[in-house]
Amino acid sequence: MRATYRLQLTSSFGFDQARAVLPYLADLGVSHVYVSPILEAQAGSTHGYDVTSYERLNPDLGPPGSFDQFCARLGELDLKLVVDFVPNHMGIGKARNRCWLDLLEWGAASPAAEIFDIDWDPPWPELRGKVLVPFLGEGLESVLARGEIELRFDRHAGCFDLWYAEHRFPLRPQDYADVIRSRLPDVSQSQGGAAIAALHRLAVDFGALAAAGAAARTRAADLKTALALLAAQSTTAARLLEEAASGLARAPGRGRATALQDLLARQHYLLADWRLAATRANYRRFFDISELMAVRMEQAAVFERCHAFIGRLIAEGRIQGLRLDHVDGLKDPAAYCRRLRRFVERRAGAGGRKPPGRFYLVAEKILGPAETLRDDWPVEGTTGYDFIALLDGLLVDPAGAAPLQRLLESFARRPFDFAAILRAAKGEVIDAAFAGDLERLARQVHGLAPARRSGAPELGDLRAALRQIAVCFPVYRSYVTARGAAPEDRRLIDGAVAEAARGTGGSKGGLYRFLGRCLKAEAPAGAARPRAVAEAAMRFQQFTAPVMAKGLEDTSFYRYARLLALNEVGGAPGNFGIAPAEAHRLLAERRRRWPRAMLATATHDTKRGEDSRARLAVLSEIPSAWGARVRRWARLNAGLGPRRGALRAPRREDEYFIYQTLVGVWPFEWLEPDPRRDTSALLERLKAYLVKALREAKQTTSWLNPNTDYEEACLGFLGRLLDGRAAAAFVEDLTAFVREIAAVGAANGLAQTVLKLTSPGVPDVYQGCELWDLSLVDPDNRRPVDFAARAAMLREAAALPELLANWRDGRIKLRLIAAILALRRREPALFIRGSYEPLAVRGPAAEHVFAYARRDGARRMLVAVGRLLATLPRSSDGWPGAAAWAGTELKLPRGCAGAYLDVITGQCVVTEGERLSLQRAFDPLPIAVLIDAA
Numbered sequence: 001m002r003a004t005y006r007l008q009l010t011s012s013f014g015f016d017q018a019r020a021v022l023p024y025l026a027d028l029g030v031s032h033v034y035v036s037p038i039l040e041a042q043a044g045s046t047h048g049y050d051v052t053s054y055e056r057l058n059p060d061l062g063p064p065g066s067f068d069q070f071c072a073r074l075g076e077l078d079l080k081l082v083v084d085f086v087p088n089h090m091g092i093g094k095a096r097n098r099c100w101l102d103l104l105e106w107g108a109a110s111p112a113a114e115i116f117d118i119d120w121d122p123p124w125p126e127l128r129g130k131v132l133v134p135f136l137g138e139g140l141e142s143v144l145a146r147g148e149i150e151l152r153f154d155r156h157a158g159c160f161d162l163w164y165a166e167h168r169f170p171l172r173p174q175d176y177a178d179v180i181r182s183r184l185p186d187v188s189q190s191q192g193g194a195a196i197a198a199l200h201r202l203a204v205d206f207g208a209l210a211a212a213g214a215a216a217r218t219r220a221a222d223l224k225t226a227l228a229l230l231a232a233q234s235t236t237a238a239r240l241l242e243e244a245a246s247g248l249a250r251a252p253g254r255g256r257a258t259a260l261q262d263l264l265a266r267q268h269y270l271l272a273d274w275r276l277a278a279t280r281a282n283y284r285r286f287f288d289i290s291e292l293m294a295v296r297m298e299q300a301a302v303f304e305r306c307h308a309f310i311g312r313l314i315a316e317g318r319i320q321g322l323r324l325d326h327v328d329g330l331k332d333p334a335a336y337c338r339r340l341r342r343f344v345e346r347r348a349g350a351g352g353r354k355p356p357g358r359f360y361l362v363a364e365k366i367l368g369p370a371e372t373l374r375d376d377w378p379v380e381g382t383t384g385y386d387f388i389a390l391l392d393g394l395l396v397d398p399a400g401a402a403p404l405q406r407l408l409e410s411f412a413r414r415p416f417d418f419a420a421i422l423r424a425a426k427g428e429v430i431d432a433a434f435a436g437d438l439e440r441l442a443r444q445v446h447g448l449a450p451a452r453r454s455g456a457p458e459l460g461d462l463r464a465a466l467r468q469i470a471v472c473f474p475v476y477r478s479y480v481t482a483r484g485a486a487p488e489d490r491r492l493i494d495g496a497v498a499e500a501a502r503g504t505g506g507s508k509g510g511l512y513r514f515l516g517r518c519l520k521a522e523a524p525a526g527a528a529r530p531r532a533v534a535e536a537a538m539r540f541q542q543f544t545a546p547v548m549a550k551g552l553e554d555t556s557f558y559r560y561a562r563l564l565a566l567n568e569v570g571g572a573p574g575n576f577g578i579a580p581a582e583a584h585r586l587l588a589e590r591r592r593r594w595p596r597a598m599l600a601t602a603t604h605d606t607k608r609g610e611d612s613r614a615r616l617a618v619l620s621e622i623p624s625a626w627g628a629r630v631r632r633w634a635r636l637n638a639g640l641g642p643r644r645g646a647l648r649a650p651r652r653e654d655e656y657f658i659y660q661t662l663v664g665v666w667p668f669e670w671l672e673p674d675p676r677r678d679t680s681a682l683l684e685r686l687k688a689y690l691v692k693a694l695r696e697a698k699q700t701t702s703w704l705n706p707n708t709d710y711e712e713a714c715l716g717f718l719g720r721l722l723d724g725r726a727a728a729a730f731v732e733d734l735t736a737f738v739r740e741i742a743a744v745g746a747a748n749g750l751a752q753t754v755l756k757l758t759s760p761g762v763p764d765v766y767q768g769c770e771l772w773d774l775s776l777v778d779p780d781n782r783r784p785v786d787f788a789a790r791a792a793m794l795r796e797a798a799a800l801p802e803l804l805a806n807w808r809d810g811r812i813k814l815r816l817i818a819a820i821l822a823l824r825r826r827e828p829a830l831f832i833r834g835s836y837e838p839l840a841v842r843g844p845a846a847e848h849v850f851a852y853a854r855r856d857g858a859r860r861m862l863v864a865v866g867r868l869l870a871t872l873p874r875s876s877d878g879w880p881g882a883a884a885w886a887g888t889e890l891k892l893p894r895g896c897a898g899a900y901l902d903v904i905t906g907q908c909v910v911t912e913g914e915r916l917s918l919q920r921a922f923d924p925l926p927i928a929v930l931i932d933a934a
Contacts, residue, residue: 381597385570
């Protein structure tokens with residue numbers, strides 16, 4: 001497996017459009033095309049993660065046959081396919097998910113009930129036997145009073161449904177009887193007598209339906225067919241049925257809203273204000289997204305049902321790999337991966353066909369700073385967020401931590417402690433988004449305490465303690481199972497419990513000891529249900545994962561702006577930089593344990609483009625110059641931010657966030673000042689991003705309680721910043737500063753590209769990132785890609801001097817990727833099983849170099865990249881020149897002396913014995929990939 005290329009499929013870029021770019025991807029040199037989910041999703045989905053059926057392809061991605069043509073073209077070009085698969089949740093609401101609609105119609109008796117993770121007996125009486133549906137814009141009574149919920153008759157399907165906007169809510173079949181009768185005249189009436197009589201009979205039959213059972217479902221389907229047939233044959237029947245729906249309960253003395261409310265009260269669901277989801281949702285959501293409901297994939301029958309179709313595509317040889325989305329949401333990720341491994345290997349070898357190697361499985365697992373992927377997961381590794389964190393840390397200067405911290409605090413005029421910020425954020429998201437989940441968990445754990453034991457915990461104390469343990473949990477989750485807790489899980493849980501208990505006093509010691517045992521699946525003394533203890537422990541793990549994700553990625557990252565390059569999924573902004581020795585250790589471990597893990601530098605979920613992070617990393621090297629610039633900008637722009645009451649807009653920390661964002665996103669083609677430049681397109685992108693960032697920070701505004709006055713003030717400030725007339729001095733100074741660091745940032749970008757393409761693992765190129773990537777978080781990083789322009793650039797025979805002279809257009813990055821992928825094609829064994837050997841660096845610029853060798857038998861490759869380049873001597877175009885590396889050399893392992901071919905420049909480089917001069921190897925760029933010339 002050489003490399004993957006990620007494509008985001010949408011209704012405007014489906015199978016046909018993807019098929020058209022396959023020749024370019026083959027020419028680029030990847031071996032596998034890696035696509036976003038292909039299964040049916042909500043209509044108009046821009047990402048495909050809101051899967052509505054595991055049993056069919058997404059019709060929005062192309063007409064029937066388009067997937068077949070896409071796969072055929074892959075085969076013609078000798079490309080393989082990796083597909084993003086979503087095992088944790090499905091998209092609910094709207095009108096496309098058949099399982100969801102069946103669940104609404106039949107409730108807990110629906111066969112679909114086993115699919116979804118629903119608590120049918122929650123703590124709230126009004127939801128016993130029902131599922132909360134928090135999709136309304138306001139409370140039910142207000143929505144009904146305005147007539148926003150209507151009942152419709154579908155004459156083609158013979159069914160009655162309630163509709164709210166695009167959401168469809170089927171009625172229980174038993175309630176068809178009352179609806180039909182509401183408009184029926186006496187059967188003896190002369191006109192339409194036969195149709196009316198038939199409707200009377202159908203009403204009786206619907207009313208006699210049993211509430212559950214296969215026979216009842218079959219009978220209901222037959223009655224709906226009869227109703228549809230009658231409506232098709234009789235205009236009178238069709239008219240009466242539609243009038244029954246539209247004119248429901250217009251009887252004297254009763255309001256329509258009241259009648260609909262009575263009808264709704266009998267359903268298997270409770271329609272509610274969307275804000276109620278945080279405190280009353282009795283189903284597990286994907287994070288706090290109410291329209292994504294979790295799936296019980298741990299059930300064997302559910303697994304088989306949800307994988308049958310994708311398994312058929314694997315058996316047909318169309319899919320050679322799966323990327324597993326959000327495995328931490330699953331009840332037991334390791335067990336799921338083991339079951340899936342057995343499943344895919346059987347399918348890949350179906351019909352006696354020999355698969356072309358081990359089926360590729362990678363898991364989207366976000367690892368904490370000191371966390372490693374568990375050995376009992378039979379996957380190739382993670383999808384690469386841990387690798388992104390490694391590269392980001394390697395390109396950051398640890399010496400910049402303290403001065404950048406002082407700068408942030410002096411600019412914002414208040415202290416910032418990231419650990420405290422994270423704890424506060426996690427507590428806030430529990431209270432604002434997951435209070436209902438905590439309540440259900442607390443009651444589940446409370447039921448484990450021996451009922452008659454003296455000193456049994458009070459529910460309120462237990463709830464508060466569980467909340468605090470979740471706040472203190474250092475990683476996304478533990479992996480306790482019914483078999484107990486592994487040593488690593490014990491350490492995690494014991495540490496979190498101890499931290500949570502600290503300062504609570506002796507009165508709570510017993511409570512925390514009780515919880516510590518429960519969370520490790522150890523039955524407390526006197527507990528009679530050890531299995532229930534394990535169930536509670538596993539439910540706690542499914543609670544801490546979204547709490548960490550929302551508290552860290554979607555809150556703290558937007559509150560703590562010491563260095564935004566480090567605020568990335570998989571990263572820890574409180575950790576500043578990674579020493580080369582530690583990076584070597586991690587890469588050697590990757591080669592030993594996960595040699596086929598995915599290596600990423602950008603994904604559809606990263607917070608910033610890979611080259612934007614690389615540019616912002618430069619700030620860690622020049623904190624004094626950066627601080628001077630920021631303070632100058634604040635003075636220049638002091639009059640641009642209006643005050644809203646007593647609140648300054650933007651707040652100083654938000655202003656600082658904006659300045660870093662502008663530095664990271666400022667286009668390469670704008671490095672020369674131009675007062676007539678049209679900034680409108682960038683401004684619209686930045687405005688959308690800023691609103692998202694402010695709401696994610698949840699300090700002056702949020703998604704739950706938007707403060708539009710503050711948002712508009714911040715957007716106005718941003719607009720004036722980019723106005724060449726209102727802020728000409730600022731735009732000129734910003735441009736000058738970015739111009740000073742742009743080449744160093746670009747060199748960082750090339751360095752991380754080289755490391756991704758040559759480190760142990762399988763590199764992935766996110767769509768469009770073969771040129772400079774200065775994008776922002778989604779949806780900005782999912783914008784359409786100009787593949788035609790990239791293909792034309794790849795076909796060009798431009799010489800290296802031309803590419804260097806025009807480095808701002810990104811062709812140098814494209815050439816680098818193509819050259820190393822070509823090497824991977826020629827030397828597959830070197831990358832698949834080659835050694836990983838850190839290289840010692842000697843000389844005055846030694847700390848600015850990261851280098852290693854990879855060997856397989858007689859084949860040898862040397863890789864070296866420059867790092868922390870801002871303070872080195874630079875040439876007139878901003879790149880670190882050859883003089884920067886005078887006297888600096890690599891010390892090579894025994895057997896590595898000789899002549900090498902520079903893959904990037906095509907030049908021959910000869911070692912001096914077991915030493916290699918970097919002044920030669922880093923000319924003209926501070927990157928080198930050398931393959932022995934034998």
